[in-house]
Amino acid sequence: MSRVKTEAIWQxxxxxxxxxxxxKGKINEITAVEKILLFGSRGRLPLERWSELEGKDWDILVQAKCKLKNAHVLIEENYHLDLLVLDENQTERFIQNMKTKQLFPINELECLMTENEENGNIYRQ
Structure with missing residues (x-):
């Protein structure tokens, strides 16, 4: 991406x-979002070590009713994300030997949600 909010890459x-x-809203307009998963660095590291990832992008996998090709067109230019939108079968194959963290519909980072919900920052489904 041409312009990235470097101060927001890892935060x-x-x-x-x-x-x-x-x-999630943009993808839902095209196909139903079933799951949102973090993989890569954030999927492997405990939350308290995420500060070590400063400067690294986010690896996001969205499981939806159908795969979206060129999903990067949905990303705003201020965010540096590696985004995959796959269907259920493709998602299962992709993550079979991977450690991930689920954000939706089950939020494995509930402590972050609670912390940010108090500030009114995060939408809860």
Whole structure:
């Protein structure tokens, strides 16, 4: 992307609300969102070590009713995300040997949601 908010690349309080509101909403207009998963660095590292990932992008997998080709057109230019939108079968194959963290519909980062909900920053489904 041409312009990236470098101060927001690794900060969950800026990126997660975008993923759970704007991006999820855009995808839902095309096909139903079934799951949102973090993979890569954030899927493997415990939350308390995420600060080590400063400068790294977010690896996001959205499981939807159908695969979306060129899903990157849905990403706003201020966010640096690696986005995949796959159907259920493709998602299962992709993550079979991977450690992930689910954000939707089950939120494995509930502590972040609670913390940010108090600030009115995160939309809850």
């Amino acid at each position: 969950h309080d800026k990126v997660l609300p975008y993923i759970l509101t704007s991006l």
